[in-house]
Amino acid sequence: MPAHAEPDDARLTALLSDLRARLGEAAVQTDDAALGPHLAEARGLYRGRAAALLRPADTGEVAFAVEACARAGVPIVAHGGNTGLVGGGVPHGGVVLSLERMTRVRDIDPVSATLTVEAGAILAEVQAAADRAGMLFPLSLAAEGSCRIGGNIATNAGGTNVLAYGNARDLVLGLEVVLADGRIWNGLKGLRKNNAGYDLKHLFIGSEGTLGIVTAAVLKLFPKPLARAVAFCGLASPADALALLETVRRRVGAGLTGFEVLPRFGLEIVLRHVPGVSRPLQGTHHTYALVEVSTARPGDDPAAALEEALGEAMEAGRVEDATIGASEAQNAGLWKLRETLPEAQTREGGSIKHDVSVPLSKLPAFLEEAEAACVQAMPGLRPCAFGHFGDGNIHFNLSQPEGMEKAAFLAEWERFNRIVHDIVDRLDGSIAAEHGVGLIKRDELLHYGDPVALDLMRRLKAALDPRDLLNPGKVVALSANPPRALP
CATH class of the missing domain: 3.30.465.10 (Uridine Diphospho-n-acetylenolpyruvylglucosamine Reductase; domain 3)
Structure with missing residues (x-):
């Protein structure tokens, strides 16, 4: 498969001229101010390069731009909000095509x-x-x-x-x-x-x-839901979180619309760094669960159903303490404790992030084994495993030890990938739960992916994009010299 060469000046000039004639001058930008925000990954782990930013106004203009770039052999990276976390939107040559004008x-x-x-x-x-x-x-x-x-x-x-x-x-x-x-x-x-x-x-x-x-x-x-109830629960372990999940799911069925988990370290850094939040429970607990029950049926009382489920879990010794929001403002305040955790973690220095999933029944075992293995590999490391516990997706993040240089810590990313992803793989999980593969996990996919599945992916890519012009080097690499995967 070909490795992409930078287009020569004459070919690029002709392409941009054709694009300006169809899309308009303002829709084809080459200045640094316009290109800059489209060249970097959201967390600053990668920075790429591109010859131009295209901003088509409709599907016909997108089709014209793609066809023109295909004739010229110029790669295209499509952009939405450029908020991805795996380097999937970072261009390595060619042009960026932003859909920001197509909002109808x-x-x-x-x-x-x-x-x-x-x-x-x-x-x-x-x-x-x-x-x-x-x-x-x-x-x-x-x-x-x-x-x-x-x-x-x-x-x-x-x-x-x-x-x-x-x-x-x-x-x-x-x-x-x-x-x-x-x-x-x-x-x-x-x-x-x-x-x-x-x-x-x-x-x-x-x-x-x-x-x-x-x-x-x-x-x-x-x-549209007509009412919801939100609880914040203190637990002794992830195993108790799983037991609570089973209890609430059995009690309310489809009414269970949220089940998020965060560790004690996660709550403490939110309380430390995020203004306008307060400690929801007295004392401290090993694990916290945020539970939401909602209903679209008039007359249903989700707070009563949630309170009954929590009462059953407390009697079984699975919940140490809990509070239920008494108003929508309090519900939003409880959700804020979870939603601001990623922001709070950035204040604690470097973070090595893993977006993984395992079968629900294996979540407690994964968390216990992975945290122990990572701390053993680097004493003083601060695991911060949180996220969408109810669907098996954990953001297994690692905050640097206090006093360690951020660059030195991030240089250990590949070593911790192997520790965490080996455990995920052994437990029949996925190394890419919701953020995707992009660039940062492309080589990890080669390491853990099923060979037949990888072959099918390459065949699909080659069939639909035989010249490897659409976001080349991401997910599966067809070019001889793809961009480096790890930051």
């Missing part, structure tokens, strides 16, 4: 419970459009005020509502996609049942822009 809501159908929207719409605006129609679009994550729905689809985004509603993949009914040769696949059907051949949309969901560029989507909507 094309249709809302409350009867069919669907919303058709262009890929550049910010997730929070998609949520608001659904809300105005009296419906819920449940995808929710920390970056929802800046990430864009096309990027969410391209990375199969997860978030805090996966337990009840599923990942982005489960929320998409149809797609419009520009292929590597510039053709447009119109799969914008809002059907719940459609077995007319292969379900092509699932090729592009989670492909991180390596197989095609999503330009629009038909999304599922749901009834």
Whole structure:
């Protein structure tokens, strides 16, 4: 497979001239001020390069740009909000194609419970459009005020509502996609049942822009919850968190819409660094669980159902202490303790991050073994394992020992990858739960991936993008000299 060479000046000049003629002068930018924000990964681990930033206004312009770049042999990296955490949006030459101008809501159908929207719409605006129609679009994550729905689809985004509603993949009914040769696949059907051949949309969901560029989507909507109850619980161990999860799930069924876990260290750094939060429980506990129960049925009392479930768990010795929010303001305050944890961790120095999942039944064993192994490898290390416990997804982050140089700590990333990912693999888990593979986990995928699955991925990439022009070097590498994977 070819390694991409930088286009010569004459070829690049001709390409940019053609693009300006069709897209407009303002939509083809080459100055550092415009390019800068599109060259760096959100955490600053990677910085790339690109010859131009393209800002098409509609699907036709995206198709023209992709076809023109294909003729010139110039790679394209598609961008939504550039909020990814695995280096998947960092360009290494070629051009960046931003969908930021394509934000239109094309249709809302409350009867069919669907919303058709262009890929550049910010997730929070998609949520608001659904809300105005009296419906819920449940995808929710920390970056929802800046990430864009096309990027969410391209990375199969997860978030805090996966337990009840599923990942982005489960929320998409149809797609419009520009292929590597510039053709447009119109799969914008809002059907719940459609077995007319292969379900092509699932090729592009989670492909991180390596197989095609999503330009629009038909999304599922749901009834809007009318009431919710949120509890913050102190527990003696992750095993007790799992027992609590089972109890609440048995009691409330589909009403369980959130189950997040954070460690004592995680809560302490939130209390230390985040203004406007307060300790929710007296004393300290090894593990904390944030539990949300909600209902869309008039007259239901989620607080009473949650209180009964907590009472049963306390009688069984699985919960040491708990509090239930008495108002929406208190509910939001309890959620803030979890949502601000990633921000608080940045104040504690360097962080080596692992976004992993294991079967629910194996979560306590994973946490116990992985934390012990990492601390043994580096005494003074501060594990900070938190996240979406209810769906098996843990952000197994490691904060540097106090007093250690940040650069020296981050240089140990590969060593800790091997420790953590070996345990995940042995427990039949995944080294890439919700953030994707991108660049940072590409070589890890080679290490842990099933050989047949990797071969199929390469065949799909070669079939849909034979010249390796769409986000090359990410997920699976076809070029002879892909960019370096680890930061």
